[in-house]
Amino acid sequence: MCTMIVQKVDLEGFGKGAGGWFDMNQANVSWDHPFHAPEEHALNIDFVNEAYGPGARVAVELSVEGARQLVETIQSVLGEAEEKGLI
């Protein structure tokens, strides 16, 4: 919240948090202070379901390069699956 750069996106999926698997319905994407990454800021993604409370969270804290590679890789994998008629 120091940068205020944050966006929320609705999505469907499942995540494995500290309490096991849960159905998540939202990803919170921010460029802000991470909790663990040894940087002042990181690309943070929290996969959550707010209905289950703050503990229903799967967190990643990515470098800029790692985040961009992840975006490209997800698109690439989805594209390949589409080409093969699997989607």
Place this chain on the structure above:
Amino acid sequence: MYTTDQYEGMLAETVAVRGANGDRVLAYCARPLGAGPFPGMVLIHHMPGWDEWYREATRKFAHHGYVAISPNLYERHGHGTPEDVAAAVRADGGVPDAQAVADLEAAMRYLRALPYVNGKIGVFGTCSGGRQAVLVASRTAGFDAVVDCWGGGVVMPADQLTPQRPVAPIDYTANLECPVLGLFGAEDHSPTTEEVALHEEALKKHGKEYEFHMYEGAGHGFFYYHRPNYRQAQAVDGWQKIWSFLGRNLAS
């Protein structure tokens, strides 16, 4: 001066205050044993939450002779690990300024009601808490000293104002009625050295008492020994500056 032959005892525990809207807000309170009277300090936790570092900082102030209270400004986002709760707050862009101010005022009044507090209350905050320290002391009567440690967002361009944070703290400078100690890192991105200079200019313009220190070789959060931004020499000097400043401004 701390000496090896002095008696020392401390009580530290979770308490509760009634904050904004009458909501219950948990707080961690630490105080030296004895009749006092002791000065009081409100500690405002940083963006990563109401966490272990703030528990330790609260006890540190008690060790130095202050009745210290640190309210959980993230109370409305539920309970869980400090990180999980702080992540939920981060996703919402922080807590509303008006709510934080009311919670912090409640913590200040809690201290004022205690029989072992000398009537002088300071406020200390780091990161978002540094900003909120400046904000609450500017909007609320009853604080006698402010310690702003690298509070980003004191200066806010118009396009950064939101319904939750509708006014930049710097715009309340005229209302600030107590001295400010500011500790900043020259390599910080929030606040930048330019933003700190603007804040200093505003304090000067309004004739406010302040003491700013800009540490070379330090960035954001240089007190946090568990983070790579920790800077030993700057942190030691910063804490000394804090004890000196508070000693001068909050003594009976």
